[in-house]
Amino acid sequence: MKQSPRVLGRPRHDENAKPTKDIVLETATRLFIKEGYKNISMDDVAKACNVTKATIYYYYPTKGELYTSALIAMMDRIKLSILQILEQPKPFKERLQQLVEVHLSATIDIDMKNFMKEATINLSESQLRQVQASENDMYQTIERTMQVEMENGTIRKGNAKFFAHNFMALMTVGYLKDGDGKPLLGAVDKTAKEVTNFFWLSVQNNH
Amino acid sequence: MKQSPRVLGRPRHDENAKPTKDIVLETATRLFIKEGYKNISMDDVAKACNVTKATIYYYYPTKGELYTSALIAMMDRIKLSILQILEQPKPFKERLQQLVEVHLSATIDIDMKNFMKEATINLSESQLRQVQASENDMYQTIERTMQVEMENGTIRKGNAKFFAHNFMALMTVGYLKDGDGKPLLGAVDKTAKEVTNFFWLSVQNNH
Amino acid sequence: MKQSPRVLGRPRHDENAKPTKDIVLETATRLFIKEGYKNISMDDVAKACNVTKATIYYYYPTKGELYTSALIAMMDRIKLSILQILEQPKPFKERLQQLVEVHLSATIDIDMKNFMKEATINLSESQLRQVQASENDMYQTIERTMQVEMENGTIRKGNAKFFAHNFMALMTVGYLKDGDGKPLLGAVDKTAKEVTNFFWLSVQNNH
Amino acid sequence: MKQSPRVLGRPRHDENAKPTKDIVLETATRLFIKEGYKNISMDDVAKACNVTKATIYYYYPTKGELYTSALIAMMDRIKLSILQILEQPKPFKERLQQLVEVHLSATIDIDMKNFMKEATINLSESQLRQVQASENDMYQTIERTMQVEMENGTIRKGNAKFFAHNFMALMTVGYLKDGDGKPLLGAVDKTAKEVTNFFWLSVQNNH
DNA sequence: TATGAATGAGACTTCATTCAT
DNA sequence: TATGAATGAAGTCTCATTCAT
Numbered sequence: 001m002k003q004s005p006r007v008l009g010r011p012r013h014d015e016n017a018k019p020t021k022d023i024v025l026e027t028a029t030r031l032f033i034k035e036g037y038k039n040i041s042m043d044d045v046a047k048a049c050n051v052t053k054a055t056i057y058y059y060y061p062t063k064g065e066l067y068t069s070a071l072i073a074m075m076d077r078i079k080l081s082i083l084q085i086l087e088q089p090k091p092f093k094e095r096l097q098q099l100v101e102v103h104l105s106a107t108i109d110i111d112m113k114n115f116m117k118e119a120t121i122n123l124s125e126s127q128l129r130q131v132q133a134s135e136n137d138m139y140q141t142i143e144r145t146m147q148v149e150m151e152n153g154t155i156r157k158g159n160a161k162f163f164a165h166n167f168m169a170l171m172t173v174g175y176l177k178d179g180d181g182k183p184l185l186g187a188v189d190k191t192a193k194e195v196t197n198f199f200w201l202s203v204q205n206n207h
Numbered sequence: 208m209k210q211s212p213r214v215l216g217r218p219r220h221d222e223n224a225k226p227t228k229d230i231v232l233e234t235a236t237r238l239f240i241k242e243g244y245k246n247i248s249m250d251d252v253a254k255a256c257n258v259t260k261a262t263i264y265y266y267y268p269t270k271g272e273l274y275t276s277a278l279i280a281m282m283d284r285i286k287l288s289i290l291q292i293l294e295q296p297k298p299f300k301e302r303l304q305q306l307v308e309v310h311l312s313a314t315i316d317i318d319m320k321n322f323m324k325e326a327t328i329n330l331s332e333s334q335l336r337q338v339q340a341s342e343n344d345m346y347q348t349i350e351r352t353m354q355v356e357m358e359n360g361t362i363r364k365g366n367a368k369f370f371a372h373n374f375m376a377l378m379t380v381g382y383l384k385d386g387d388g389k390p391l392l393g394a395v396d397k398t399a400k401e402v403t404n405f406f407w408l409s410v411q412n413n414h
Numbered sequence: 415m416k417q418s419p420r421v422l423g424r425p426r427h428d429e430n431a432k433p434t435k436d437i438v439l440e441t442a443t444r445l446f447i448k449e450g451y452k453n454i455s456m457d458d459v460a461k462a463c464n465v466t467k468a469t470i471y472y473y474y475p476t477k478g479e480l481y482t483s484a485l486i487a488m489m490d491r492i493k494l495s496i497l498q499i500l501e502q503p504k505p506f507k508e509r510l511q512q513l514v515e516v517h518l519s520a521t522i523d524i525d526m527k528n529f530m531k532e533a534t535i536n537l538s539e540s541q542l543r544q545v546q547a548s549e550n551d552m553y554q555t556i557e558r559t560m561q562v563e564m565e566n567g568t569i570r571k572g573n574a575k576f577f578a579h580n581f582m583a584l585m586t587v588g589y590l591k592d593g594d595g596k597p598l599l600g601a602v603d604k605t606a607k608e609v610t611n612f613f614w615l616s617v618q619n620n621h
Numbered sequence: 622m623k624q625s626p627r628v629l630g631r632p633r634h635d636e637n638a639k640p641t642k643d644i645v646l647e648t649a650t651r652l653f654i655k656e657g658y659k660n661i662s663m664d665d666v667a668k669a670c671n672v673t674k675a676t677i678y679y680y681y682p683t684k685g686e687l688y689t690s691a692l693i694a695m696m697d698r699i700k701l702s703i704l705q706i707l708e709q710p711k712p713f714k715e716r717l718q719q720l721v722e723v724h725l726s727a728t729i730d731i732d733m734k735n736f737m738k739e740a741t742i743n744l745s746e747s748q749l750r751q752v753q754a755s756e757n758d759m760y761q762t763i764e765r766t767m768q769v770e771m772e773n774g775t776i777r778k779g780n781a782k783f784f785a786h787n788f789m790a791l792m793t794v795g796y797l798k799d800g801d802g803k804p805l806l807g808a809v810d811k812t813a814k815e816v817t818n819f820f821w822l823s824v825q826n827n828h
Numbered sequence: 829t830a831t832g833a834a835t836g837a838g839a840c841t842t843c844a845t846t847c848a849t
Numbered sequence: 850t851a852t853g854a855a856t857g858a859a860g861t862c863t864c865a866t867t868c869a870t
Contacts, residue, residue: 020854038245039328041839052856053841059854063840113379114321121246136386159401162391165383166405169376172320176372179343184369194366198373201409227829248864260865262830270865434833452659453742455860466835471862473833527793528735535660550800573815576805579797580819583790586734590786593757598783608780612787615823641850662843674844676851684844 021059024049029070033108037067037118068127071115072134078103078110079138086145092154093200100171101192109175112168139164155203163203170199228266231256236277240315244274244325275334278322279341285310285317286345293352299361300407307378308399316382319375346371362410370410377406435473438463443484447522451481451532482541485529486548492517492524493552500559506568507614514585515606523589526582553578569617577617584613642680645670650691654729658688658739689748692736693755699724699731700759707766713775714821721792722813730796733789760785776824784824791820 027048031040042063046053060066085099103110112135119131142164149155155163174195176184185191234255238247249270253260267273292306310317319342326338349371356362362370381402383391392398441462445454456477460467474480499513517524526549533545556578563569569577588609590598599605648669652661663684667674681687706720724731733756740752763785770776776784795816797805806812 035328036245036324038243042841043839054843054857055855057841058856061841109320111320111324113316113318114324117243117316117318117321121242159392161385162380162383162401162405165380166377169380170373173369173372173376176369178368185366194369198369198409202405203408249866250864259831261832261867264866265830449742450659450738452657456862457860467862468836468864469834472835475862477861523734525734525738527730527732528738531657531730531732531735535656573806575799576794576797576815576819579794580791583794584787587783587786587790590783592782599780608783612783612823616819617822663845664843673852675846675853678845679851 020049020051020055024051024056024059024066025069025073028066029074030108032067032070033074033110033115036114037063037122042066064123064127067119068123068130071119071131074110075131075134075138079141082138082141086141092145092149093196096167096199097192097196100174100195101188103171104174104188104191109172111172139168142167153205156205158203166202167199170195227256227258227262231258231263231266231273232276232280235273236281237315239274239277240281240317240322243321244270244329249273271330271334274326275330275337278326278338281317282338282341282345286348289345289348293348299352299356300403303374303406304399304403307381307402308395310378311381311395311399316379318379346375349374360412363412365410373409374406377402434463434465434469438465438470438473438480439483439487442480443488444522446481446484447488447524447529450528451477451536456480478537478541481533482537482544485533485545488524489545489548489552493555496552496555500555506559506563507610510581510613511606511610514588514609515602517585518588518602518605523586525586553582556581567619570619572617580616581613584609641670641672641676645672645677645680645687646690646694649687650695651729653688653691654695654731654736657735658684658743663687685744685748688740689744689751692740692752695731696752696755696759700762703759703762707762713766713770714817717788717820718813718817721795721816722809724792725795725809725812730793732793760789763788774826777826779824787823788820791816 024045028040028045031045031048042053042056045066046056049056056066060069081102082099085102086095088095088098090098116131116135119128123131139161143160146155146160146163150157150160174183174185174191178184183191185194231252235247235252238252238255249260249263252273253263256263263273267276288309289306292309293302295302295305297305323338323342326335330338346368350367353362353367353370357364357367381390381392381398385391390398392401438459442454442459445459445462456467456470459480460470463470470480474483495516496513499516500509502509502512504512530545530549533542537545553575557574560569560574560577564571564574588599588605592598597605599608645666649661649666652666652669663674663677666687667677670677677687681690702723703720706723707716709716709719711719737752737756740749744752760782764781767776767781767784771778771781795804795806795812799805804812806815
């Protein structure tokens with residue numbers, strides 16, 4: 001049962017080790033993404049980090065707080081990655097395609113709706129507000145670019161928020177597997193092309 | 208303590224009353240859709256049905272079984288409703304729009320990905336297979352029509368399954384609310400139009 | 415470790431057995447009186463009742479609720495016993511003395527201040543209100559008699575509530591043990607006499 | 622996370638600052654009196670002192686030891702204050718009244734029975750003995766004076782220990798509040814008078 | 829057909845205590 | 850002198866499930 005008997009008290013400091021707090025957050029994020037809030041217990045997180053539950057609580061006062069932090073950290077990372085890709089001096093369509101490709105490569109299905117639903121049900125109001133703000137931020141990064149490209153005339157005029165959410169929704173379809181568990185549309189790059197193309201056909205400007 | 212004293216023994220049979228088994232299934236479906244598998248306890252279901260937990264177990268041997276039945280019943284109903292709409296002698300685009308409209312009117316966000324995720328995590332393999340079969344059935348109803356319309360030349364050639372999932376994904380964006388909790392695109396009919404249009408621009412055949 | 419392996423489900427009904435709910439309440443009351451709220455765990459109560467924790471929760475939704483019920487039941491019993499003694503057609507002083515005697519005979523030190531302090535700290539507001547109401551009831555039983563005897567001229571005029579609380583405070587001194595653990599004033603009847611006398615000297619009417 | 626970033630290492634020594642050990646003891650005493658042993662955690666004490674838990678442990682090896690020290694310190698202080706008041710060259714009744722007044726002014730209800738109960742349950746035997754010795758000391762201070770006044774003929778002959786405990790028991794009734802939270806007998810001086818008078822009527826010598 | 833009573837496992841959380849620095 | 854990091858044990862509560870009636 002005992003995995004690796006740990007000692008009480010402060011562990012001797014290992015110079016190039018990641019701080020436990022970060023390990024916990026990363027591990028928790030991964031687990032929550034894969035299995036959701038209610039299916040992951042604090043003990044699961046602890047075991048995956050090879051520390052005890054109490055250690056988790058030393059850094060995060062409640063499970064809700066840990067989930068909140070995990071979600072926000074995740075969204076921040078996604079937002080950054082989106083930003084970096086969208087800021088490149090490339091045709092818009094190519095940037096979108098790269099966006100899809102990068103995200104499909106992450107292999108974990110990052111389905112925002114799911115997270116937000118679990119957040120709504122399980123978090124406190126203040127935690128929920130934080131998460132919502134973070135989600136909003138993330139989407140706005142895309143929205144703003146959509147807006148710019150509308151003004152450029154690259155894509156047709158429309159509701160930028162609607163476009164952004166549609167894009168993300170289509171993106172998650174890219175994870176779709178067929179009966180045998182193989183990606184429906186083939187390799188990641190091909191899938192990304194198909195997904196982007198589907199979106200593009202809808203938003204491109206035909207004058 | 209006693210909340211609503213129920214009579215002991217077998218209740219007198221009310222001719223127009225729905226069988227308990229059906230009440231349980233409907234109630235459970237509603238609750239599971241709204242809050243998910245792990246957030247709804249057998250007691251929650253029992254209370255909402257105004258019976259005891261033991262009664263639920265009389266009809267459904269496990270929670271997983273109840274969830275399975277609820278999901279399948281729901282998908283069957285959706286499938287039927289999809290079928291009825293898609294079979295009508297109307298232009299394809301109009302049928303799609305009606306599809307969206309009907310589903311947005313149901314007000315509960317029926318997000319398949321969510322259900323399937325929870326199913327994957329919480330159900331037994333055999334239960335999961337049943338649910339997957341049912342999901343497949345439901346999508347195939349749309350896929351087949353897509354296929355037909357591709358052959359008709361109404362929409363462009365492409366992967367019908369991919370199209371079907373894209374359509375459903377875009378549909379759930381229709382539930383999107385802005386910061387104030389108001390639908391992003393206005394009333395249901397307007398939203399349905401926008402959503403359908405977005406999809407249509409992507410799939411229409413331009414020869 | 416296992417005390418007596420119990421079976422799942424509903425136990426066969428034993429005709430002349432006390433209902434579990436009552437057993438729980440009585441046991442809990444005894445334990446809480448002896449050790450206080452925080453020192454008794456739900457598991458302690460369960461073990462003392464030879465049932466599982468879950469059974470306790472089946473009857474009492476929270477520990478606070480169990481404590482509340484226990485306190486109220488106890489105070490009700492005390493109030494009743496007080497009432498019965500005070501209603502007798504005997505000189506007031508004799509009734510008081512019997513009161514002390516009966517309560518010292520119960521051997522457990524029923525120190526109201528203690529219970530009320532723990533209640534204040536650990537109960538919810540609504541629970542606290544219930545307990546306070548019950549405490550008030552109990553004291554008023556004595557107060558009312560004090561009032562009557564003041565009007566009769568048996569005891570001097572004064573604040574009846576103050577008198578009642580003083581009486582109870584002096585009563586708990588009766589439990590006092592010396593260094594060897596022996597009652598300071600000897601046997602219960604002698605102690606009761608001393609305590610009553612102390613109170614009486616203070617309240618008797620000398621015209 | 623960090624609430625008030627404290628500087629690392631040994632803090633510069635502030636000449637007029639109280640030693641940490643004393644601060645801890647005083648703070649702990651206050652908290653334990655108000656909420657009791659089990660309701661105050663070492664972390665509570667630490668936070669209230671604005672130091673960390675480990676610091677508390679640096680000065681007091683266990684929670685029981687801290688409680689023991691706190692109780693003893695408190696009783697010592699009380700004993701001293703009692704002594705100073707009782708040693709004055711004033712009529713005994715006036716001294717008693719001042720005793721009540723001083724203690725009611727401290728506003729915190731110092732209910733010995735409570736502390737001794739918690740001590741009995743939670744302390745080790747050796748700790749308990751220390752506390753009992755301290756309690757005994759405190760009461761003996763009063764007892765001795767009672768003894769003297771009995772011999773003087775100021776008060777009637779009786780069990781001095783019993784008298785002392787009765788006096789303290791009546792004193793705590795002085796904290797009594799009515800339903801609105803207002804002191805039952807009015808301002809502190811008036812209350813002290815009433816309480817003393819009640820005691821005095823019982824013990825005074827009428828020859 | 830339906831219920832009331834009970835359980836065992838596991839969830840979240842708290843807390844006294846330890847130890848390297 | 851004081852701290853930050855960590856633990857193990859225990860506490861409150863929830864929940865799917867079982868069984869006699």
